[in-house]
Amino acid sequence: MTDSANLLSELNDRSREVFRRVVESYLSSGGPVGSRTLTRSMTERLSAATVRNVMQDLEHLGLLDSPHVSAGRIPTQQGLRLFVDGLLEVGSVAAEDREMMDAALASGEKDVPTLLDHVSTTLSAITNGASVVLSPKQDAAIKHIEFVSLAPDRALVVLVFANGHVENRMITPPAGQTPSSMREAANFLNALVEGKTLSELRRGIAQEIAARRQEIDSLAQELVESGIAVWQPQEDHPERLIVRGRSNLLAETNESQDIDRIRRLFDDLERKRDIAEFLDLTEGGEGVRIFIGSENKLFSLSGSSLVVSPYMNADRQIIGAVGVIGPTRLNYGRIVPIVDYTAQLVGKLLSDRGRG
CATH class of the missing domain: 1.10.10.10 (Winged helix-like DNA-binding domain superfamily/Winged helix DNA-binding domain)
Structure with a gap:
């Protein structure tokens, strides 16, 4: 600066x-x-x-x-x-740290959220800080949709994407649904969905339902509308924030006031109020950015520092971020290259999957 x-x-x-x-x-x-x-x-x-x-x-x-x-x-x-x-002298990633992160990303896990959970847990373990991983919204083409009835008031939506990603979501189906009506709803959607993303499907589903209203009974139509509704991004923030290692931060201080501040920080994170801002923090360009104390409002409550780096897809678009939160006396020279290395690995892995 x-x-x-x-x-x-x-x-x-x-x-x-x-x-x-x-x-x-x-x-x-x-x-x-x-x-x-x-x-x-x-x-x-x-x-x-x-x-x-x-x-x-x-x-x-x-x-x-x-x-x-x-x-x-x-x-x-x-x-x-x-x-x-x-004056900061940034080192290289230690061999043992590199091996731990490589192993987390080479687990063979096909489900992206689960894979990123592994990354977040490993990043926290390596750095002895709290890790944050902002996973990308899933907007790949859909291959198949299925509704599974679990109870009268609970159903599972299974989304299979063309890139191999599988996502399960819980919904509360409209009253009176039967396994038959759920199958009919799934068949209706699968006839429309090939090659479309969820957002594209949402844009076209209302017209399709209106045009083919006679082809689906009223209960199944209601289920379709309910099932799609749960995919509407919550508060315009479709991303998901994964936080691991909060105990590492709490162990850094014995002061009750500091502990209360850190707990409020994680309460805010878990309520996902500022997920969009977390991604905004990374958009100053490629590479690692460091925010100390009150330099950003998202983490200023705890007086902590944030080391964060975006990761990108094959088109060099920022789709998520990884970072470490810790006390202001973080070992920046060690943490910076670890965060940078992790972001590059995640971006490459997700880009390779997108081409598959």
């Missing part, structure tokens, strides 16, 4: 090294760093008083803060942003 680059250029070599070592120590330990500690690691031999003066200058610039009187310093949100933009 330009502001960060300008601020970084104002620091001399000594200030830059003190700042970098404070941040790196904070990211490693989570605690404040004192001047005496820094004197033992500095490239240049400096007294504690000199280091303390430099830290005070950095504090005046808004890059460091003193959590307690006479304690060491920690980076501010602005300081973390400066570090991430200008």
Whole structure:
């Protein structure tokens, strides 16, 4: 970022090294760093008083803060942003991390939501953070539809897509449905559905029902309308957010206030209020983006950081995202390449399936 680059250029070599070592120590330990500690690691031999003066200058610039009187310093949100933009050294994905993610994606699982559940669980395990995966809306051509009666007030809709994806959805059928009327409804739909996506089917189904009203009894017609209705995107957000590893975040703090904030964060995620915004966060271009603390309203409640990357289909369109939520002292140098690698793997896998 330009502001960060300008601020970084104002620091001399000594200030830059003190700042970098404070941040790196904070990211490693989570605690404040004192001047005496820094004197033992500095490239240049400096007294504690000199280091303390430099830290005070950095504090005046808004890059460091003193959590307690006479304690060491920690980076501010602005300081973390400066570090991430200008000084962060990103490593490569460790072999064991790569192997774990490769195994999750090579499971042979054909159901995309289940596969992405595996990815989210593995990402959480690898990073010791909370993982979030935004799965793509399913808009492939449909091959077959089936209604299965489970109880008088429950039925299962089985959707088989041309790309091999299978999706099961629960519906509450209209009163009075029989297995026969459900079969009739499925036959009616399957005669229309070949080569169409769900959205295309929705657009044409009303006209077809009107034109062929005599070919289907009233109960089956009602079932068709009910079954299609459940596929209408909820609140215009057809995507699905998968969250795993919340316990990793809760374990990061003993403060009840922080725990309450984190719980509210996950309550919001699970209610899917801001799923569209989660995807919006990724649309600044390809590659990994890092949001620290209050830089985005979706995660500012918890004071957490989000490392997120979009994944794309074969046409290079953003169709979903993967990310990791953690404390602001995330090991960014390790997390960034893991998120990037995971996003690339997911995008390639889904693109290959789309061609199949």
